[in-house]
Amino acid sequence: MTIKDVAEYSGVSVSSVSRVLNDHPDVSDQVRARVLEAVQALHYVPNNSARDLSRAQTDAIGVIVRGAGNPFFTPIIHAVEKEILQAGYSMEIHQISADEDELAAGASLARAKRLKGMILLGGEFDYTPDKVAVLNIPFVCCSYTNSFGTLDKNTYSSVSIDDEAEAYRAVRYLTDRGHRKIAILLGAVDDRSISELRYKGYCRALQEAAIPEDPSLVEEIDYYDMHVAYEGIQRLLERRQDLTAIFAVADTMGVAALKALHDAGRQVPEDCSVISIDGLPMSNFTIPTLTTLEQPKDELAVEAVSRLIRVLEGKGKNGHLYLQTSLREGGSVGPCHR
Amino acid sequence: MTIKDVAEYSGVSVSSVSRVLNDHPDVSDQVRARVLEAVQALHYVPNNSARDLSRAQTDAIGVIVRGAGNPFFTPIIHAVEKEILQAGYSMEIHQISADEDELAAGASLARAKRLKGMILLGGEFDYTPDKVAVLNIPFVCCSYTNSFGTLDKNTYSSVSIDDEAEAYRAVRYLTDRGHRKIAILLGAVDDRSISELRYKGYCRALQEAAIPEDPSLVEEIDYYDMHVAYEGIQRLLERRQDLTAIFAVADTMGVAALKALHDAGRQVPEDCSVISIDGLPMSNFTIPTLTTLEQPKDELAVEAVSRLIRVLEGKGKNGHLYLQTSLREGGSVGPCHR
Numbered sequence: 001m002t003i004k005d006v007a008e009y010s011g012v013s014v015s016s017v018s019r020v021l022n023d024h025p026d027v028s029d030q031v032r033a034r035v036l037e038a039v040q041a042l043h044y045v046p047n048n049s050a051r052d053l054s055r056a057q058t059d060a061i062g063v064i065v066r067g068a069g070n071p072f073f074t075p076i077i078h079a080v081e082k083e084i085l086q087a088g089y090s091m092e093i094h095q096i097s098a099d100e101d102e103l104a105a106g107a108s109l110a111r112a113k114r115l116k117g118m119i120l121l122g123g124e125f126d127y128t129p130d131k132v133a134v135l136n137i138p139f140v141c142c143s144y145t146n147s148f149g150t151l152d153k154n155t156y157s158s159v160s161i162d163d164e165a166e167a168y169r170a171v172r173y174l175t176d177r178g179h180r181k182i183a184i185l186l187g188a189v190d191d192r193s194i195s196e197l198r199y200k201g202y203c204r205a206l207q208e209a210a211i212p213e214d215p216s217l218v219e220e221i222d223y224y225d226m227h228v229a230y231e232g233i234q235r236l237l238e239r240r241q242d243l244t245a246i247f248a249v250a251d252t253m254g255v256a257a258l259k260a261l262h263d264a265g266r267q268v269p270e271d272c273s274v275i276s277i278d279g280l281p282m283s284n285f286t287i288p289t290l291t292t293l294e295q296p297k298d299e300l301a302v303e304a305v306s307r308l309i310r311v312l313e314g315k316g317k318n319g320h321l322y323l324q325t326s327l328r329e330g331g332s333v334g335p336c337h338r
Numbered sequence: 339m340t341i342k343d344v345a346e347y348s349g350v351s352v353s354s355v356s357r358v359l360n361d362h363p364d365v366s367d368q369v370r371a372r373v374l375e376a377v378q379a380l381h382y383v384p385n386n387s388a389r390d391l392s393r394a395q396t397d398a399i400g401v402i403v404r405g406a407g408n409p410f411f412t413p414i415i416h417a418v419e420k421e422i423l424q425a426g427y428s429m430e431i432h433q434i435s436a437d438e439d440e441l442a443a444g445a446s447l448a449r450a451k452r453l454k455g456m457i458l459l460g461g462e463f464d465y466t467p468d469k470v471a472v473l474n475i476p477f478v479c480c481s482y483t484n485s486f487g488t489l490d491k492n493t494y495s496s497v498s499i500d501d502e503a504e505a506y507r508a509v510r511y512l513t514d515r516g517h518r519k520i521a522i523l524l525g526a527v528d529d530r531s532i533s534e535l536r537y538k539g540y541c542r543a544l545q546e547a548a549i550p551e552d553p554s555l556v557e558e559i560d561y562y563d564m565h566v567a568y569e570g571i572q573r574l575l576e577r578r579q580d581l582t583a584i585f586a587v588a589d590t591m592g593v594a595a596l597k598a599l600h601d602a603g604r605q606v607p608e609d610c611s612v613i614s615i616d617g618l619p620m621s622n623f624t625i626p627t628l629t630t631l632e633q634p635k636d637e638l639a640v641e642a643v644s645r646l647i648r649v650l651e652g653k654g655k656n657g658h659l660y661l662q663t664s665l666r667e668g669g670s671v672g673p674c675h676r
Contacts, residue, residue, distance in 0.1 A: 021449055029439075036445055036472050068416045071409055071620075078406040081433060090450075093431055095419060104367075107374055111359055112428075134378050226623055259623040282409075282620045285564055285597040 010038035026088060060090045061308065062115040066102040066122035068095035071252070071280055072295075073121055076143065079301030080119060087309050089116070098122070107134040117308045120144075125193045127151050138311045138318070142304040143295070145320070148192040154318055157311065159303040161277075162322040163194055166293050167201025170275045171247050173291075173327070175209040178336035179245040179273060182206070183217040183236050185229060185257060186249045195220075198249045198277070216240055221253075229253040233260035244272060244336050251278035254290050258332065269334030279328055288331030296323045348376035364426065398428045399646065400453040404440040404460035406433035409590070409618055410633075411459055414481065417639030418457060425647050427454070441465070445472040455646045458482075463531045465489050476649045476656070480642040481633075483658070486530040492656055495649065497641040499615075500660040501532055504631050505539025508613045509585050511629075511665070513547040516674035517583040517611060520544070521555040521574050523567060523595060524587040533558075536587045536615070554578055559591075567591040571598035582610060582674050589616035592628050596670065607672030617666055626669030634661045 003021070007014045012031050019027045020035040027035075061084050065073055077093070084091045092113045096105050102123040110118060118139040126148035132139070132155075141158040174182050184202050187195035203213055216239055221232035229248070233256065236243070246261075248254035254276030258268055266272045268288055276283070279294025303321055310316030341359070345352045350369050357365045358373040365373075399422050403411055415431070422429045430451045434443050440461040448456060456477040464486035470477070470493075479496040512520050522540050525533035541551055554577055559570035567586070571594065574581070584599075586592035592614030596606055604610050606626055614621070617632025641659055648654030 020446070029442075032442060032446075036442060039445075039472070068419075069412055071412065074407055074409065074412060078433060081406075093433075095416060101367075104370060104374060107377075108358070108370075111377075134374050136378075226619055230623070255620065255623050259625060259627075262625050281564055282593065285568070285593050285624075287597060287600050287625045289597075 005042060006035065006038045009042055010034040024088070059088070060092050060113055060115050061305075061312075062106060062109045062113065062118040063091055063093040064102045064106045064109065064118065064120050064123075065093065065095040066100065066105075066120070067098040070098070070122070071282070072143075072250070072278055072297075075281075075297045076121060076301050079298050080121070080142070080305055083302055083305035087305065089309070103127075103131055103134055106139070107136075110135060110137055117312045119304050119308060125149065125197075129155070132156065138308060140304045140308045143300055144194065145197075147197060153320060157304075157307045157318045158320045159300055159307065160322065161295055161325055163197035164201040164204070165322075166277055166325050167198035167247070167249065168205045169201075169325075169327075170277060170293055171202045171205035172208070173275055173333065174245045174247065174273060175205055175211065177273070177333065180209070180211050180336070181214075181217065181240070181243045181338075182211070182245045182247060183219060183240065183243045184247045184249070185219050185221065185232055185236070185253045187222070188220045189218060195249060202247060217243060226252050226256045229256035230260045233257045234264070237261070237264050237266070242338070244338055245333070246272065246274045248274060248276040251276050251280040251283045251290065251292055254278075254292060254332075255280075255283055255286055258286050258288075258290065268332050270337070273333040273336075275333050277325065279325070283330070284328075286330075286332075290328075291330040291333040292328050293325035294328045295325055299323050343380060344373065344376045347380055348372040362426070397426070398430050398451055398453050399643075399650075400444060400447045400451065400456040401429055401431040402440045402444045402447065402456065402458050402461075403431065403433040404438065404443075404458070405436040408436070408460070409620070410481075410588070410616055410635075413619075413635045414459060414639050417636050418459070418480070418643055421640055421643035425643065427647070436460070441469055441472055444477070445474070448473060448475055455650045457642050457646060463487065463535070467493070470494065476646060478642045478646045481638055482532065483535075485535060491658060495642075495645045495656045495658065497638055497645065497659045497661065499633055499663055501535035502539040502542070503660075504615055504663050505536035505585070505587065506543045507539075507663075507665075508615060508631055509540045509543035510546070511613060511671065512583045512585065512611060513543055513549070515611070515671065518547070518549050518674070519552075519555065519578070519581045519676075520549070520583045520585060521557060521578065521581045522585045522587070523557050523559065523570055523574070523591045525560070526558045527556060533587060540585060555581060564590050564594045567594035568598045571595045572602070575599070575602050575604070580676075582676055583671070584610065584612045586612060586614040589614050589618040589621045589628060589630055592616075592630060592670075593618075593621055593624055596624050596626075596628065606670050608675070611671040611674075613671050615663065617663070621668070622666075624668075624670075628666075629668040629671040630666050631663035632666045633663055637661050 007017045020032050094109050119142050121142045128150050145158050145160050189199045219232045219236045222228045248257050257274050275291050277293045283290035345355045358370050432447050457480050459480045466488050483496050483498050527537045557570045557574045560566045586595050595612050613629045615631045621628035
């Protein structure tokens with residue numbers, strides 16, 4: 001029994017059968033169905049070992065998702081997969097916790113699956129050349145930058161928003177509406193990561209509005225857990241009953257903030273405004289709708305994949321791209337009444 | 339350069355190096371770090387073709403996620419991966435849209451990756467023996483059943499909640515509080531899938547309370563899109579201003595229902611109660627908190643993986659398990675005031 005028999009039975013070309021058996025995306029559903037029907041009818045088992053030997057290297061791209069369970073990544077993962085398959089590559093994905101090492105995970109995956117390139121979806125912001133050497137294949141940082149690291153810009157690519165500038169924009173949106181007692185909810189002001197960058201943008205906007213920084217308006221919490229964010233806001237509200245606005249550095253925190261404010265008897269936006277960054281689907285359905293800077297999730301995915309593939313195919317060099325958010329005006333920000 | 343050199347350089351055993359290179363989970367972070375350091379320092383490249391030849395079959399389990407982007411699956415995927423790795427297997431995951439064919443996708447993945455078994459996370463409820471023959475490896479339906487199909491129960495496993503019984507329980511919770519004009523928001527009453535099962539449970543609870551079925555209280559919508567659910571509720575509210583409660587068959591719909599009710603000027607739960615099934619993280623943070631029957635997501639994952647592995651290792655037979663939801667009493671259901 002050979003692939004020729006399958007082709008004959010199903011009435012399609014040998015190369016079509018091969019594409020179906022190799023899980024190649026460039027096959028119509030009809031052809032795929034006919035081939036699979038033939039495979040089933042003939043009880044054909046592909047000779048995988050032979051196939052693997054003939055391919056010294058695969059055409060697989062790895063995706064390491066750091067922070068599995070973070071809803072921000074869900075639509076990006078889907079868009080990344082679509083792009084990878086459309087470009088004729090296959091995808092190997094591995095999801096790790098936010099406290100795991102994406103470079104070690106990436107290195108393992110790259111070796112185990114003989115990957116050509118890698119997309120890191122979430123990771124540390126402070127890589128050194130030593131740390132990333134373990135990867136040994138082209139890679140793209142998707143949705144984050146190497147702002148605190150020492151990598152040579154020519155040795156990798158990144159596609160993300162400009163965290164400092166977008167945070168500035170969010171807080172500026174509040175100061176423009178008269179707010180001066182503006183709290184920030186974030187991971188840590190000195191995490192050498194996304195929170196530190198967004199904290200810098202917060203400080204710049206305050207400075208421009210001649211508002212002194214006030215540590216008691218800064219609430220540092222564990223990043224992704226909505227329950228923890230909720231408790232953080234509770235502490236903040238007890239400590240500073242005079243605050244009039246909250247900048248939550250992520251939508252998950254913003255949603256938790258709306259709930260904590262409501263439970264504390266504070267009206268949004270009359271008694272307190274809330275703005276955040278991300279644009280998760282769920283924040284369209286909060287009461288009131290969360291005002292947020294929406295990340296261009298599809299564009300992040302498309303740009304990350306296309307940049308990586310250009311590098312893999314020798315058609316382009318590594319590069320670094322900032323994409324812009326778009327302001328989604330909900331109902332959670334109002335003018336300051338105090 | 340051989341694996342022995344790497345072992346010598348890193349000061350660990352050859353088998354430890356092998357485990358690291360094969361992405362085996364049973365390695366401490368320290369050992370992994372030392373091996374990867376050695377691999378890097380020595381520029382060692384594993385001889386993958388040789389390795390593949392020596393393994394006629396892999397120890398990989400495939401996971402097909404149907405409905406990528408459905409937040410319900412996010413925590414289950416993570417738990418499934420953890421279980422698979424802990425059991426000493428590797429995981430190959432492929433995410434497809436809700437309108438794609440999980441059996442065709444699974445068959446492709448199984449062939450391409452020489453999988454030992456498969457977990458289908460979401461899928462059709464009406465498989466025939468012909469349809470599933472293409473998989474040709476043991477599989478588990480995770481979070482759904484084959485209630486409308488014709489499979490021999492001994493040929494596959496399933497782990498899910500009892501959709502009919504849980505829907506009955508949700509609606510019974512409403513009728514017990516005096517509600518009689520109870521709307522249902524679902525995919526379709528005859529979709530031969532989850533909506534049809536939950537609709538049956540809804541009808542049984544109505545019947546028990548001697549409430550006649552009323553088609554104008556049934557709103558059929560596209561399943562996963564919260565915007566579409568929102569519009570469905572708007573139509574429902576226009577059509578039936580006298581309804582006092584809504585059973586949304588999924589949390590995403592329940593969250594959208596809270597928003598649509600609020601925007602229509604209806605107080606929850608005073609003017610209208612809402613209950614759903616799922617227990618997504620976000621529904622803890624709605625205003626009011628959504629009352630929902632929480633699915634045992636970790637248990638679904640653990641049971642699906644352990645059942646599959648018992649079958650793979652000849653230690654057990656295929657079986658079918660219903661897990662129970664737990665009622666999370668939020669603030670979205672109150673007594674009927676009319």
